[in-house]
Amino acid sequence: GILFSAAQAYMNVIRDRQVAVLTEQNLQFLTETARAARSRFEVGEGTRTDVAQADASRAAAVASLSAARAQALASAALYRQIVGDEPGKLKGASPVAKLLPSRLAAAVGVASNEHPAILATQHLVDAAAFSVKSAEGALLPQLSASAGVSSAYRNTSPLPGVGSQDGTTNSASVGATLTIPIYSGGRTSAIVRQNKESLSQARIQVDVSRDQVRQAVTAAWTEYTAAQQQLTANRQVIEAAKLALNGVIEERNVGQRTTLDVLNAQATVITAQINQAGYEHDVVVASYAILQATGRLSVDRLGLQVAKYKPEEHYNAVKDKWYGLRTPDGR
Template identity: 50%
Template sequence: MNRTGSWFLAAALATAAIAQPGTAWSQSIGDSLAQAYANNPTLNAARAELRSVDERVPQALSGWRPQIFGQVDVGAQYSDLEPGGSSYRNTASVGLQVTQAIFRGFRTVNSTRQAEAIVRAQRESLRSTEQSVLTDAATAYMDVISTTAIVSLRRSNLKFLTEQVRAAQDRFEVGEGTRTDVSQARARYSEAQSALNLALANVNTARAVYRQVVGADPKKLSARTNIYGQLPKKLDVALKSGASSHPAILSSQHLVDAGVFAVKTVEGELLPTVSLEGNVGRQWSPPSSRSVDAINSASVFGRVSIPIYQGGAVSSRVRQAKEDLGQARVQLDVARDQVRAAAVSAWGQYEAAVASITAAQDAVSANQLALEGVIEEQRVGQRTTLDVLNAQLELVNSQVNLISAERNRAVAAYQLMAAIGRLTADSIGLSVARYDETTHYKKVRNSWFGLTTPDGR
């Protein structure tokens, strides 16, 4: 199949139309995807969400750590004694209480494992967002190229029809043509002008979407991409890859693990708890204005709390957690079905686009020859102006179809990579600083205190 014909000619027209004066550098699709990876606000928001989820682990680990509270009391006491009058004195006390959990029904262990599973699920969710953003960026990139190429075709067509209107008018003035020929040429010119206006609007829309997704205006774009060499060769290979590595499936699997630990965590509330509590304090209670008496105290207690009946609330939450677990397992099956359907759809769209390119290339070649023949036949009086106009219209339509087919092929290729879970910066080799989702997690996991985030906020 000829993959470098009319499509790359149209792409060259597109890049020439949007290139900046004096700019020789060509921005590849990989460069645009790298920009989107670094700058896209949706992707950055997903990263922030993951950092927030990371904090669930130190919150769960806090169950192993002591809790310390200080206490200060200041007050006055008045007593009315009968008989004997009344008394008034000021009192003050300070104290410190330390509580250390010894056994919490395995809730700390299970809640920590639950939090870790949720973090892993959120990391896969971040990969899903990354794939969606890169797919949108690739689509926006190809839309800018294809819509600008169509504008170039529409302008070329308008120039051709301008000449046809002039020629029809000249023939009419010398008596070789009719007013009908002139009217037909002018009507087709007006239609071409309308099509050009629509194409210009589509370019503006494509450029706006590109800026939204990538974070910068398109400069000089190149239609070349190496994504085709990374595609699976068969549908079965694509389905196996998606089933084993798609982030939506992996995220659902981790959420099932989190659901299992959630059930165990709630069930732990039905078990006894053991804690150790220590108190130290000092109390001042002056009997008079000239002397102050102080009482120092210290105590250590071991406490065992055995739940007997809790009003049915814990039992209800256990049942609720089990239902949530069942839902997570169903969602895993849903994710598998969705990934399979997306892979089959993307594969079909890719193959259809490849077939459409072959047909469109043949149509362009045939219509080009047909137009040249009709023009020659018109010169010897065997064809009419309408025949030329129709031949030109068919050629332009086939050229637009070819551009659209090439665009659809590229977009379908990126959609297929996303459907099998391989449209990530690492998988397609983007030249960009990778976001390490474990960096923040490692910094906060064992943090005992501190209100400042690792990045200084």
């Protein structure tokens, strides 16, 4: 739905902008590292290999920054397409945990009772059942009645020697017709069987819709819980990686580590930070995916201050019109 696409586009912009900022910070760090490696080489404390490794890492960071900025612009363009406005400065979002069921079984139960796809197929079953009854009605006798009253007035000029019948003539008629189907070449029976098969197909489609909704709810729920666990674990990864990086830098300064060790430690830090931005994005998007899978992703439940489309208003505006080409809004 459009609401889920908007939420996903919103979080994509936030994530990709964070990745671009982190990549830029990584480039600044690697630039300083390359400068320091070159300074140590000039005073005889480092090697040409250290300088080459630092320059290579910096060049890769430049390419990564270009790709990250391009991705951020692409996400902003998609946001503009879906929402209709430029993203501007977006605030951080949090998962809609308060609107979610407490457990997976409850989410599946809610979806089975409220999801529009399931409700739509159930209405199709009702429509198919009425079609069967209508087709069976063609096998029943049909009785029709008719009645009529007429009045005629006649005034002619009489001819010599010819009698005249001028005046008013009134007549009335009443009739009844009973039609009993005897033989239709099998057409009526075939239509009944066809509609019964369509009814069976509609009932099967209800089960198919339930299975599809159950799968979607389960997938969204597992993604949500997995993203939460990954987010929590990755915070510890970031803390440990930063501590390790500071230690490696200190050890490099006293000659116990090489520039390559520092570059590897920095790569671990930046990777963990980028992963953190992705996990934060996944938690929020998965929470909205659960709402969508259960059929509860709506303007009312989210409390959005937007104009809500009400189809009954359009229907009430045109249901009694016999003619006219204008739409309810005057077009």
